Structure formats: C-alpha cells, structure tokens
Amino acid sequence: MSAKAEILARVRAAVTDLTAPLGARGETPWVDQAAASPAETIELFVENVIDYKAQVVRVGPDGVGGAIRDALTAYGASSVVVPSGLDPAWVSALGDGVRIVADEGLGSLDLDAIDSVITASAVSIATTGTIVLDHGPDQGRRALSLVPDVHVCVVHASQVVHDVPEAVFRLHPQEGMPRPLTWISGPSATSDIELDRVEGVHGPRTLHVILIEA
C-alpha cells in the first residue's frame, strides 16, 4: 500500500466513532472587533504601526512622491529598487539624488547591494497594525521588499480594514492565479536573547509607511 493510502486508511479507522457530517459546523465563524467609525479605524492603524517602531507619515494624494523622496533622503539611501507597476508619478518625484533600479531579473546579490525599496500594498489591518502585500505589479516579487534594508511602503486609507477576518476575506486567493502574500507588522525583530527585543534582523530594519488620506 502506498504511504498515502495507508495514512488515509489509518485516519479513517481512527475516527469511526465520530458521526458529524463533513462541514457540519456551517459557515466558517467570523469573530472580530466592531469598528466605531472609519476615522477611528485609521487612527488605530496608525497607533499600532507606530507601536512596532515603524515610521508613519500621513499625506494627501499629491504628497506621496515628496514623502518618498524625503524618506529616502532621511535614511541616506543612495539606491532604490522599484517594482514595474509602481505609480510613475511617485518615481518621477524622486529626483536625481538616488539611483533608481528597475527590477529586471535582479539576483539576490544585486538586491543586497541596493539600499531601499518602494512598494504599494494590498490590504492593511487596524487592530494589529499589519500591512499585507500580495506582490502585484505595484509591489513586485517577494524578494524586492525583503533584501534591501529600508522598505518604504505606501498604504491607501481605503485599503485599511478594521480587523483580521475582513482582511482574510479580501485576500481570498483567486481561482487559477493565487498570489503569494506577505503580512508585515513592523520591522523584523527578535527576542531570542534573554527576551530582549532587538528590531531589525534579516528583513528590512527600517519600515517607513506612507499613508494616503483623501
């Protein structure tokens, strides 16, 4: 008997005492916190992102390019990699102070030599201060937002949901082309040495969030 057949046979034999039919629990339960108002959801999101020691800058729709430029200057980034689908207006606002690298088959070592990355995002969660990337064209493949040390991430207020279940619902993989997801809650961190928290290990040590509000 194949390992698969044998394991499935064992599994079936193990639960002959259970009689509830498949899916008897009904719809997957959805347990979440209620949002008081959209404005409070945004405030909670900002508060929780800052709590992770990430930076948050709030701008209007016209202020994104300038805010990205200011951030890269502040971190002393001399190079930045941009995903192919990033808003061209954001890229053109960067000016000459920084070397802009398009992602054309960059290897890991190429990425490691680049100081920073700019991405958009898919969904954010207020109760946890989490930003989710689905690595669409304005976010790029996963390695882009992983290897460079500074991650500038643009979040639109309309993308911020109140709690985890709603985010999960919005991120349901599409039939035929599921996307990889990366959930980011602050910069990388470890508490492995005497439980002393250190921000910044392997992932970007700096997370800079630009929040667009209408």
Added chain:
Amino acid sequence: MTAEPLTEPTAGPLQATSPTFVGMPKFPYAARTALGNTQQRRNLAHATGVIRAKRAKVVAEIDRWEELRQAGADAKDELLGHMAAYLEQLETNLTKGGATVHWARDAAEANRIVVDLVKGTGATEVVKVKSMATQEIELNEALEAEGINAWETDLAELIVQFGHDRPSHILVPAIHRNRSEIREIFRKEMGLVGRPAPDDLTDEPKRLAEAARLHLREKFMRATVAISGANFAVAETGSLVVVESEGNGRMCLTLPDTLISVVGIEKVLPTWQDLGTFMQLLPRSSTGERMNPYTSIWSGVHEGDGPQNVHVVLIDNGRTHVLADPVGREALRCIRCSACLNTCPVYERTGGHAYGSVYPGPIGAILNPQLRGTASDVDKSLPFASTLCGACFEACPMRIDIPKLLVHLRAKVVDAKGRNTVEGRAMAAGAWAFGDAKRLARLQKASTLGGKILGNRQLPALPGAIGQWLSIRDIPELPAQTFRQWWADRERKGGAS
C-alpha cells in the same frame, strides 16, 4: 506483559522515540538536575513572566476572546473528524498550484524523502526555517549523515545548533542561555562554518543579532534549497503559512530555487477564512504580540516569484495513533504557540529539557505519551509532571483540556502497570478501608493514636517508596481527633453553636 487496555487506540502505529531521547530518565530525575541550574531557573522565570504579562495584555484587548478560542477549537475538530477528506483536498489544491505532495508514514520515511529531494538538486547544504516537525523527525541529523549541511537560520535555533545543544522552549528555544554564553558560542563556532563573529563582539543583544545577520546573510544569498515547516496548511486553497519574526523565514521561503516543507497532518485548516481566526489566536498566544512581524503565505509555485521547485511532505509519525483516542485526540488541535509552557508552574522551574522531547511543558506532557506510547521511563512519568492546576487549559487558544488529558493518561499508565505496584496496593487498601463505615472509623481512630505516639505529630523519615514520596512533600500533622470523634463530642456537648 500486561494486556493492552481496551481503550488503547488501534488506528496507526506509535512514533518511534528518536535516538536523542532514547533512555531519557523519568521526569522527576531529569527535573532535579534542571532545578540545580540557577542560571536556567533565573532565565526561565524572567522569560515566562515577561511573555505571560504580554500575552495577558493583548488577549485582554479582544473582548470576544472566548468566542475566538471556540472558533479555533471547532475548526480543528472539523478537521480531525474528516481528516482524510481535507488532506485529499489539500493535496489536490497544492498539486493544482504546481507543488509536489509526498506522504510519509513515519520519521524515517519523511527523512528519506527529504534527503532524496535535496540530493536530486545536487545541493550539499540547505537553509532551514525553524520547524517543530523537522525537529521531531530529527531531519538535520538525517541530512548530515548524508553529507548535507543543514543551517538553522532562526536566531535561537542557531544558538542551539552552534551550542551543540537542545531546544528548551517551543518559541524561544535558547532561553536557557544567557548573553555572555551566546557571545562565547558565536565567537567559537561561527568562523568554523562561515563568516566569523566580529573580533569586538560584545554581549549586547543588538550586537549579537547583528553578528547573526551578517553570518547568515551569505548563507541566504547562496542557498539553493530551503526546508521549512508550516504553521497552517489551508485545504480549501492549497496554501501554506509560516509565521515568524526575524525575516529568516522570508529569506528561506523566497530566495532559493527549491523549497521543501515538512507538515504534520494535523496542521491543516479546512477553509481560507479560518485564517481570520487563527491569525488572531496564534500571535497573541505565542509571542504576546497583536501580530508577529512577518507571515508568509504561498500556494504552490508562483511564476517568476520565489522557489519554482516546491515540495510538501505530509507526515503522520504517530498522529493517527493519537487521533484514534476519543479523549486524547483533542491534543492534535495544538498550534505550537507555547502559551501553556509560559503559564505552567512546573515548566517555569524545570525548563524544557526534562520533558525528553522536542515538545516540552504541559502540551508535551500529554502529546509525547500519546505519540510515543508509555513504554519508556520518561513517557510513563510525563502525565505526572503537573500539579493539575489548570492554568494551561485557561491559556490554550485551542481549548485543549490538558488537565483532563493528563488524568486520562495517568489512568492509562497505572492500568498498564497493573495492581502489583505501590500505588496499586495503596489504592486497593484504600478501597478496602473506605468500603465499610465501621472499618473506616476504627482505622481513623488508630491513626490518631499514631499521632499521640509521635508526640510532635510529625512523621519521621521513612524508608522505601513511601519515604521517597514523602521526602519532597509536606504532610499535614496527624490530628489528635478524627472528624467522627469531633462530631460525636460536639453532639454530646449540645449541638450546633
């Protein structure tokens, strides 16, 4: 040989005890050694105290926490009741996504599958994401036996690996080491296998983490094969989920060409929407954070993004044996958060090594004897490594009734031993004494006589098994009067006051 009790599960074979833990002493003996390690006791008291407080704070933020726990338990119970259907659905969807699914009955089979896959790529080294499943099957040892270096990339696992040591906690495996020990380990070991620790390395955690970042970076950049576990595997969508903090997981899951994930068959979630529950329960219970820094989710192969050669190895290794026990099976709901360790007064003092398994603490005390059976000294003793205080059940996000399972397993251990033991004889004597009211009254009267003879009414040191038992326990003084005598006196003196 004692006959197997009737309630003994029959569906799948037990897990073989891995070589590392063969011949482990009984818990009380191993614990005694651990209790003598004052450094470890200090570290553990600090660590468990800090995580407990953080957990309590973030759990209190969710007013529907009890509903969440119930939703988590219900999702896992739905899985356990129909595991065959969900495993087949998972395989179908993983395959549709471009992954190759392998099935392993036990540790040896899983190791052989992984070793063959790695050899097939020609790689002589792999980078690893912290994974309890691969620790359970001792995959690193199997790879090394075939000349393949397995590099742990989680900071704590790296400390354990470099220290030629064993993990002592599910979440923070190197919690028994302090910063100066870690500095010494890094200075001694890093240079042997790659970029050495800087000469001026101090014992500041920030500097130590930086040394690990630099050391591992070159390994991430050149690795072509990564090995991971998975926190969740979603049947509905064929998605695997890895929850982590440092970014080492993302490095392993993203940069290499080949990704092999070893996943216990109980890690499955029936639906995608179940993540809405579990991604609230796990981080808050585990690290005491609202959310862990990084979570990666992938569904097979993603064209042009990440590993293009993706494998998933589904392992049984004793799990179907646990599943067959109607009482014990709820232990398979466990999501390895370690909340029960942090809240356990026994674990806090003994640490993880005394449990003789990669699964320590209260969950280890119920999981190991079920996965491996109760033939060995350590597995026989684990159900007793608890005060039954119930703190673990309160903390468990999956509502696993650990105290109930401990009692269930205690009964099995005692049943298997039969009556001809100290406990068996004591219980038989108890049954005889309590079986007749007059006999009990005479015996109780005799015991007060013992108290009178002893004078200060303290028991002297006694020889044998009883003496051993008493040597670590404080026994109340023997009373001068039994309750029956006191009641009779009170009635004589005129009843209730």
